[in-house]
Amino acid sequence: MEDRITSVWAQQIIDCKCRPAVEVEIRTESGAIGLGAAPTGTSVGMHESFVLRDNDPSTYKGLSVHQAVNNAVSVIGPALIGMNVFDQRAIDEKMIALDGTPDKRRLGGNTIYSVSVAAFRAAAAALSTPLYKHIAGGDIRTVPVPCFNVINGGRYDGLTQAFNEFLIVPYGTDRVDSSIEMAVAVFQKLADVLTDYLGHKPQVASSYGYAAPSDDPETILALMQKAVDACGYTGRIAFALDCASSEMYNKATNTYLLKGKSVSSDELIAYARYLTETFPLVFIEDLLDENDWTGYVKAVRELDRTIVLGDDLTVTNQVLLKKAYQLRAVSGFVLKPNQVGTITEALDAYRFAEEHGMIAVPSGRSGGVVDDVVMDFSVGLQVPFQKNGAPRSGERIEKLNFLMRANARSPGCRLYDISPLLRF
Incomplete structure:
Protein backbone atom coordinates (compact mmCIF):
# COMPACT_ATOMS: atom_id res chain seq x y z
CA MET A 1 0.00 0.00 0.00
CA THR A 129 -11.06 4.55 8.62
CA PRO A 130 -10.91 5.82 12.23
CA LEU A 131 -7.34 5.73 13.54
CA TYR A 132 -8.29 3.37 16.39
CA LYS A 133 -9.57 0.83 13.84
CA HIS A 134 -6.34 1.24 11.86
CA ILE A 135 -4.41 0.45 15.06
CA ALA A 136 -6.68 -2.50 15.95
CA GLY A 137 -6.59 -3.88 12.41
CA GLY A 138 -10.38 -4.12 12.38
CA ASP A 139 -13.36 -3.84 14.74
CA ILE A 140 -12.81 -3.45 18.48
CA ARG A 141 -14.45 -5.66 21.09
CA THR A 142 -13.72 -3.65 24.24
CA VAL A 143 -13.17 -0.08 25.36
CA PRO A 144 -11.05 0.65 28.46
CA VAL A 145 -12.33 1.50 31.92
CA PRO A 146 -11.75 5.27 32.30
CA CYS A 147 -9.94 6.41 35.47
CA PHE A 148 -10.68 9.91 36.76
CA ASN A 149 -8.32 12.21 38.67
CA VAL A 150 -10.87 13.72 41.07
CA ILE A 151 -8.62 15.20 43.77
CA ASN A 152 -5.33 16.89 42.93
CA GLY A 153 -2.41 17.01 45.34
CA GLY A 154 0.47 19.48 45.36
CA ARG A 155 1.35 22.65 47.23
CA TYR A 156 -1.52 24.80 48.49
CA ASP A 157 -1.83 27.61 51.02
CA GLY A 158 -1.54 25.94 54.41
CA LEU A 159 -0.87 22.38 53.25
CA THR A 160 1.10 20.22 50.84
CA GLN A 161 -0.46 16.96 49.71
CA ALA A 162 2.51 14.87 48.61
CA PHE A 163 0.50 12.53 46.35
CA ASN A 164 -0.33 14.13 43.01
CA GLU A 165 -3.53 12.39 41.84
CA PHE A 166 -6.36 10.57 43.60
CA LEU A 167 -8.42 8.64 41.05
CA ILE A 168 -11.73 6.83 40.90
CA VAL A 169 -12.07 3.70 38.73
CA PRO A 170 -15.73 2.89 37.90
CA TYR A 171 -15.42 -0.75 36.84
CA GLY A 172 -18.53 -2.52 38.17
CA THR A 173 -20.49 -2.46 34.89
CA ASP A 174 -20.08 -3.81 31.37
CA ARG A 175 -21.18 -0.54 29.71
CA VAL A 176 -18.88 2.44 29.20
CA ASP A 177 -21.85 4.85 29.28
CA SER A 178 -22.73 3.57 32.78
CA SER A 179 -19.09 3.76 33.87
CA ILE A 180 -18.89 7.42 32.85
CA GLU A 181 -22.26 8.24 34.43
CA MET A 182 -21.11 6.64 37.72
CA ALA A 183 -17.90 8.71 37.68
CA VAL A 184 -19.73 11.97 36.96
CA ALA A 185 -22.21 11.29 39.79
CA VAL A 186 -19.40 10.59 42.29
CA PHE A 187 -17.39 13.62 41.13
CA GLN A 188 -20.41 15.86 41.68
CA LYS A 189 -21.26 14.24 45.04
CA LEU A 190 -17.64 14.69 46.10
CA ALA A 191 -18.16 18.48 45.90
CA ASP A 192 -20.86 18.16 48.62
CA VAL A 193 -18.72 15.81 50.74
CA LEU A 194 -15.75 18.18 50.55
CA THR A 195 -17.94 21.21 51.30
CA ASP A 196 -19.17 19.49 54.48
CA TYR A 197 -15.59 18.61 55.45
CA LEU A 198 -14.06 22.02 54.70
CA GLY A 199 -16.96 24.28 55.67
CA HIS A 200 -16.79 25.93 52.23
CA LYS A 201 -16.84 24.91 48.58
CA PRO A 202 -13.70 23.11 47.38
CA GLN A 203 -11.27 24.95 45.15
CA VAL A 204 -10.75 23.81 41.54
CA ALA A 205 -7.15 22.64 41.17
CA SER A 206 -4.80 23.21 38.23
CA SER A 207 -5.62 19.77 36.74
CA TYR A 208 -9.37 20.47 37.10
CA GLY A 209 -10.05 18.08 39.96
CA TYR A 210 -10.75 19.39 43.47
CA ALA A 211 -7.84 20.81 45.43
CA ALA A 212 -6.66 18.40 48.13
CA PRO A 213 -8.41 19.26 51.43
CA SER A 214 -5.78 17.54 53.62
CA ASP A 215 -2.11 16.55 53.64
CA ASP A 216 -3.16 13.04 54.70
CA PRO A 217 -3.83 10.64 51.77
CA GLU A 218 -5.90 8.39 54.02
CA THR A 219 -8.28 11.26 54.85
CA ILE A 220 -8.76 12.00 51.15
CA LEU A 221 -9.44 8.38 50.22
CA ALA A 222 -11.97 8.17 53.08
CA LEU A 223 -13.79 11.25 51.72
CA MET A 224 -13.81 9.69 48.25
CA GLN A 225 -15.24 6.46 49.70
CA LYS A 226 -17.94 8.52 51.42
CA ALA A 227 -18.98 10.01 48.05
CA VAL A 228 -18.97 6.55 46.40
CA ASP A 229 -21.12 5.10 49.20
CA ALA A 230 -23.54 8.06 49.08
CA CYS A 231 -24.11 7.41 45.36
CA GLY A 232 -24.82 3.72 45.99
CA TYR A 233 -21.76 2.48 44.09
CA THR A 234 -19.98 0.67 46.93
CA GLY A 235 -17.98 -2.24 45.48
CA ARG A 236 -18.36 -0.94 41.92
CA ILE A 237 -15.93 1.98 42.04
CA ALA A 238 -12.33 1.47 43.15
CA PHE A 239 -9.45 3.93 43.54
CA ALA A 240 -5.95 4.53 42.20
CA LEU A 241 -3.05 6.84 43.02
CA ASP A 242 -0.47 8.72 41.01
CA CYS A 243 2.04 9.79 43.63
CA ALA A 244 4.45 11.60 41.22
CA SER A 245 6.97 11.22 44.04
CA SER A 246 9.89 12.63 42.04
CA GLU A 247 8.21 16.01 42.67
CA MET A 248 8.40 15.49 46.44
CA TYR A 249 11.79 13.75 46.62
CA ASN A 250 14.75 15.37 48.39
CA LYS A 251 17.89 14.15 46.67
CA ALA A 252 20.20 15.58 49.33
CA THR A 253 18.59 13.62 52.18
CA ASN A 254 17.22 10.72 50.07
CA THR A 255 13.78 11.26 51.64
CA TYR A 256 10.21 11.85 50.53
CA LEU A 257 7.60 14.27 51.83
CA LEU A 258 4.55 12.60 53.41
CA LYS A 259 2.01 14.29 55.68
CA GLY A 260 4.40 17.19 56.30
CA LYS A 261 7.30 14.95 57.34
CA SER A 262 10.36 13.49 55.64
CA VAL A 263 10.21 9.70 55.26
CA SER A 264 12.50 7.06 53.76
CA SER A 265 11.72 4.95 50.70
CA ASP A 266 10.97 2.00 53.02
CA GLU A 267 8.57 4.08 55.14
CA LEU A 268 6.73 5.31 52.03
CA ILE A 269 6.35 1.73 50.76
CA ALA A 270 5.06 0.62 54.17
CA TYR A 271 2.53 3.46 54.19
CA ALA A 272 1.39 2.55 50.66
CA ARG A 273 0.96 -1.05 51.82
CA TYR A 274 -1.25 0.17 54.66
CA LEU A 275 -3.40 2.14 52.19
CA THR A 276 -3.79 -0.94 49.95
CA GLU A 277 -5.00 -2.93 52.97
CA THR A 278 -7.53 -0.21 53.83
CA PHE A 279 -8.89 0.87 50.44
CA PRO A 280 -9.56 -0.86 47.08
CA LEU A 281 -6.59 0.46 45.06
CA VAL A 282 -6.36 -0.76 41.45
CA PHE A 283 -2.90 0.72 40.88
CA ILE A 284 -0.28 3.00 42.40
CA GLU A 285 1.77 4.99 39.89
CA ASP A 286 5.14 6.66 40.48
CA LEU A 287 5.27 5.75 44.17
CA LEU A 288 9.00 6.54 44.27
CA ASP A 289 11.56 8.78 42.59
CA GLU A 290 12.27 8.21 38.88
CA ASN A 291 15.76 6.89 39.74
CA ASP A 292 14.88 4.81 42.83
CA TRP A 293 15.13 1.43 41.10
CA THR A 294 15.96 -0.39 44.35
CA GLY A 295 12.86 1.06 45.98
CA TYR A 296 10.63 -0.01 43.10
CA VAL A 297 11.89 -3.60 43.25
CA LYS A 298 10.98 -3.64 46.94
CA ALA A 299 7.60 -1.98 46.27
CA VAL A 300 6.60 -4.68 43.77
CA ARG A 301 7.48 -7.35 46.37
CA GLU A 302 5.67 -5.60 49.24
CA LEU A 303 2.54 -4.26 47.50
CA ASP A 304 0.75 -7.46 46.58
CA ARG A 305 -2.74 -5.90 46.78
CA THR A 306 -2.25 -3.39 43.95
CA ILE A 307 -0.53 -2.95 40.56
CA VAL A 308 2.70 -0.93 40.75
CA LEU A 309 3.03 1.28 37.65
CA GLY A 310 5.98 3.30 36.37
CA ASP A 311 5.61 6.62 34.58
CA ASP A 312 8.56 8.95 35.24
CA LEU A 313 10.56 5.74 35.83
CA THR A 314 9.82 4.26 32.39
CA VAL A 315 8.72 7.27 30.22
CA THR A 316 7.29 4.98 27.48
CA ASN A 317 10.88 4.05 26.60
CA GLN A 318 11.58 0.45 25.59
CA VAL A 319 15.13 0.50 27.04
CA LEU A 320 13.85 1.58 30.46
CA LEU A 321 10.91 -0.84 30.22
CA LYS A 322 13.32 -3.72 29.58
CA LYS A 323 15.32 -2.71 32.65
CA ALA A 324 12.10 -2.51 34.70
CA TYR A 325 11.07 -5.97 33.48
CA GLN A 326 14.47 -7.56 34.18
CA LEU A 327 14.59 -6.09 37.70
CA ARG A 328 10.87 -6.74 38.35
CA ALA A 329 10.65 -3.06 39.27
CA VAL A 330 7.05 -2.50 38.05
CA SER A 331 4.04 -4.54 36.97
CA GLY A 332 3.13 -2.10 34.21
CA PHE A 333 3.68 1.37 32.81
CA VAL A 334 1.80 4.52 31.88
CA LEU A 335 1.73 4.87 28.09
CA LYS A 336 2.26 8.51 27.06
CA PRO A 337 3.46 8.49 23.44
CA ASN A 338 4.79 12.06 23.59
CA GLN A 339 7.24 11.05 26.36
CA VAL A 340 9.33 9.04 23.92
CA GLY A 341 8.52 11.26 20.97
CA THR A 342 7.33 9.04 18.08
CA ILE A 343 4.42 6.72 17.37
CA THR A 344 6.80 3.88 16.42
CA GLU A 345 8.78 4.03 19.68
CA ALA A 346 5.57 4.19 21.73
CA LEU A 347 4.12 1.15 19.95
CA ASP A 348 7.43 -0.72 20.38
CA ALA A 349 7.25 -0.03 24.13
CA TYR A 350 3.63 -1.22 24.22
CA ARG A 351 4.45 -4.44 22.33
CA PHE A 352 7.38 -5.19 24.63
CA ALA A 353 5.13 -4.76 27.68
CA GLU A 354 2.38 -6.92 26.18
CA GLU A 355 4.82 -9.71 25.30
CA HIS A 356 6.24 -9.68 28.84
CA GLY A 357 2.99 -9.60 30.83
CA MET A 358 3.17 -5.94 31.81
CA ILE A 359 0.06 -3.73 31.79
CA ALA A 360 0.04 -0.57 29.66
CA VAL A 361 -2.16 2.31 30.86
CA PRO A 362 -2.53 5.07 28.24
CA SER A 363 -2.84 8.56 29.68
CA GLY A 364 -3.41 12.10 28.53
CA ARG A 365 -1.22 14.93 29.82
CA SER A 366 -2.30 17.77 32.09
CA GLY A 367 -1.66 20.20 29.22
CA GLY A 368 -3.99 18.32 26.92
CA VAL A 369 -5.30 18.96 23.44
CA VAL A 370 -8.60 17.99 21.84
CA ASP A 371 -8.31 14.94 19.55
CA ASP A 372 -5.39 13.47 21.51
CA VAL A 373 -3.97 10.40 19.74
CA VAL A 374 -3.70 8.67 23.12
CA MET A 375 -7.44 7.93 22.82
CA ASP A 376 -6.86 6.05 19.58
CA PHE A 377 -4.11 4.09 21.36
CA SER A 378 -6.45 3.29 24.28
CA VAL A 379 -9.27 2.05 22.09
CA GLY A 380 -7.24 0.56 19.23
CA LEU A 381 -4.95 -1.43 21.55
CA GLN A 382 -8.00 -2.55 23.61
CA VAL A 383 -6.21 -1.98 26.92
CA PRO A 384 -7.93 -2.67 30.28
CA PHE A 385 -7.99 0.92 31.58
CA GLN A 386 -6.79 4.42 30.79
CA LYS A 387 -6.29 7.72 32.62
CA ASN A 388 -8.68 10.51 31.66
CA GLY A 389 -8.20 13.40 34.09
CA ALA A 390 -11.15 14.95 35.92
CA PRO A 391 -14.57 14.99 34.21
CA ARG A 392 -14.32 18.75 33.72
CA SER A 393 -12.76 20.83 30.90
CA GLY A 394 -13.47 20.36 27.20
CA GLU A 395 -10.55 18.21 26.04
CA ARG A 396 -11.13 15.79 28.94
CA ILE A 397 -14.88 15.56 28.23
CA GLU A 398 -14.04 14.95 24.56
CA LYS A 399 -12.04 11.85 25.61
CA LEU A 400 -15.16 10.46 27.30
CA ASN A 401 -17.33 11.19 24.28
CA PHE A 402 -14.68 9.46 22.14
CA LEU A 403 -15.05 6.28 24.23
CA MET A 404 -18.84 6.35 23.98
CA ARG A 405 -18.77 6.97 20.23
CA ALA A 406 -16.23 4.21 19.56
CA ASN A 407 -18.29 1.82 21.68
CA ALA A 408 -21.56 2.73 19.94
CA ARG A 409 -20.02 2.30 16.49
CA SER A 410 -18.58 -1.15 17.25
CA PRO A 411 -21.17 -3.97 17.30
CA GLY A 412 -20.92 -6.16 20.41
CA CYS A 413 -18.40 -3.85 22.07
CA ARG A 414 -18.37 -3.69 25.88
CA LEU A 415 -16.41 -2.17 28.74
CA TYR A 416 -13.22 -4.13 29.46
CA ASP A 417 -13.69 -6.48 32.44
CA ILE A 418 -10.80 -5.56 34.73
CA SER A 419 -11.94 -7.81 37.62
CA PRO A 420 -9.28 -10.52 36.86
CA LEU A 421 -6.57 -7.83 37.24
CA LEU A 422 -7.77 -6.54 40.62
CA ARG A 423 -5.61 -7.54 43.58
CA PHE A 424 -7.58 -6.09 46.51
Missing part, protein backbone atom coordinates in the same frame (compact mmCIF):
# COMPACT_ATOMS: atom_id res chain seq x y z
CA GLU A 2 1.37 3.37 -0.96
CA ASP A 3 0.40 7.03 -0.61
CA ARG A 4 3.16 9.63 -0.81
CA ILE A 5 3.49 12.67 1.47
CA THR A 6 3.13 15.89 -0.56
CA SER A 7 3.27 18.59 2.14
CA VAL A 8 4.17 19.19 5.79
CA TRP A 9 2.80 22.37 7.35
CA ALA A 10 2.92 23.56 10.98
CA GLN A 11 1.77 26.34 13.27
CA GLN A 12 1.67 27.32 16.94
CA ILE A 13 -1.59 26.58 18.81
CA ILE A 14 -2.35 26.56 22.56
CA ASP A 15 -3.19 23.65 24.86
CA CYS A 16 -5.89 23.50 27.54
CA LYS A 17 -3.65 25.46 29.93
CA CYS A 18 -3.05 28.16 27.29
CA ARG A 19 0.55 27.10 26.77
CA PRO A 20 1.83 27.10 23.18
CA ALA A 21 2.02 23.76 21.37
CA VAL A 22 3.09 22.62 17.92
CA GLU A 23 0.42 21.49 15.48
CA VAL A 24 1.42 19.78 12.22
CA GLU A 25 -0.65 19.02 9.13
CA ILE A 26 0.46 16.37 6.61
CA ARG A 27 -1.16 15.93 3.19
CA THR A 28 -0.74 13.02 0.78
CA GLU A 29 -1.12 12.38 -2.97
CA SER A 30 -4.56 10.86 -2.45
CA GLY A 31 -5.74 14.02 -0.69
CA ALA A 32 -5.62 12.49 2.82
CA ILE A 33 -4.97 14.97 5.65
CA GLY A 34 -3.55 14.22 9.12
CA LEU A 35 -3.25 16.63 12.06
CA GLY A 36 -0.98 16.10 15.05
CA ALA A 37 -0.25 18.17 18.17
CA ALA A 38 1.98 17.55 21.17
CA PRO A 39 0.47 17.87 24.66
CA THR A 40 2.73 18.55 27.64
CA GLY A 41 2.66 17.37 31.23
CA THR A 42 2.92 19.21 34.54
CA SER A 43 4.98 16.42 36.07
CA VAL A 44 7.65 15.86 33.39
CA GLY A 45 10.18 13.06 33.92
CA MET A 46 13.85 13.85 33.44
CA HIS A 47 14.13 11.00 30.91
CA GLU A 48 11.34 12.30 28.61
CA SER A 49 12.02 13.61 25.11
CA PHE A 50 12.95 17.29 25.11
CA VAL A 51 10.23 19.95 24.74
CA LEU A 52 11.71 22.69 22.56
CA ARG A 53 10.52 26.19 23.50
CA ASP A 54 11.77 29.59 22.37
CA ASN A 55 12.63 30.91 25.85
CA ASP A 56 11.71 34.41 24.69
CA PRO A 57 10.32 36.14 27.82
CA SER A 58 8.41 38.69 25.70
CA THR A 59 5.92 36.08 24.43
CA TYR A 60 3.92 33.51 26.44
CA LYS A 61 6.45 33.85 29.28
CA GLY A 62 9.10 32.10 27.20
CA LEU A 63 6.90 29.11 26.27
CA SER A 64 6.32 29.88 22.58
CA VAL A 65 7.30 27.19 20.05
CA HIS A 66 8.11 29.13 16.85
CA GLN A 67 11.49 27.43 16.47
CA ALA A 68 9.83 24.02 16.76
CA VAL A 69 7.28 25.05 14.11
CA ASN A 70 10.10 26.23 11.83
CA ASN A 71 11.94 22.91 12.33
CA ALA A 72 8.82 20.98 11.26
CA VAL A 73 8.40 23.03 8.08
CA SER A 74 12.02 23.75 7.07
CA VAL A 75 13.99 20.74 8.32
CA ILE A 76 11.62 17.78 8.70
CA GLY A 77 9.15 18.62 5.92
CA PRO A 78 11.61 18.52 2.98
CA ALA A 79 13.01 15.19 4.26
CA LEU A 80 9.56 13.56 4.36
CA ILE A 81 8.14 14.78 1.04
CA GLY A 82 7.72 11.75 -1.22
CA MET A 83 7.83 9.18 1.62
CA ASN A 84 5.09 6.55 1.88
CA VAL A 85 2.69 7.68 4.62
CA PHE A 86 1.97 4.03 5.48
CA ASP A 87 5.60 3.42 6.45
CA GLN A 88 5.37 4.94 9.93
CA ARG A 89 8.64 3.35 11.08
CA ALA A 90 10.62 4.79 8.16
CA ILE A 91 9.12 8.26 8.76
CA ASP A 92 9.92 8.19 12.48
CA GLU A 93 13.42 6.78 11.98
CA LYS A 94 14.14 9.49 9.37
CA MET A 95 13.24 12.19 11.94
CA ILE A 96 15.25 10.53 14.73
CA ALA A 97 18.29 10.42 12.41
CA LEU A 98 17.77 14.05 11.35
CA ASP A 99 17.72 15.10 15.00
CA GLY A 100 20.69 12.96 16.03
CA THR A 101 20.38 13.46 19.81
CA PRO A 102 19.27 10.86 22.42
CA ASP A 103 16.37 13.03 23.70
CA LYS A 104 15.32 14.76 20.44
CA ARG A 105 16.81 18.01 21.73
CA ARG A 106 17.91 19.54 18.42
CA LEU A 107 14.60 19.51 16.56
CA GLY A 108 12.40 19.12 19.65
CA GLY A 109 10.55 16.07 20.93
CA ASN A 110 7.35 18.12 20.62
CA THR A 111 8.16 18.84 16.93
CA ILE A 112 8.99 15.25 16.00
CA TYR A 113 6.01 13.86 17.92
CA SER A 114 3.54 16.24 16.25
CA VAL A 115 4.81 15.22 12.80
CA SER A 116 4.69 11.54 13.78
CA VAL A 117 1.04 11.82 14.89
CA ALA A 118 0.11 13.78 11.76
CA ALA A 119 1.57 11.02 9.54
CA PHE A 120 -0.24 8.33 11.56
CA ARG A 121 -3.55 10.16 11.17
CA ALA A 122 -2.98 10.79 7.45
CA ALA A 123 -2.46 7.05 6.92
CA ALA A 124 -5.81 6.28 8.60
CA ALA A 125 -7.47 9.08 6.61
CA ALA A 126 -6.08 7.58 3.37
CA LEU A 127 -7.88 4.34 4.31
CA SER A 128 -11.05 6.28 5.24
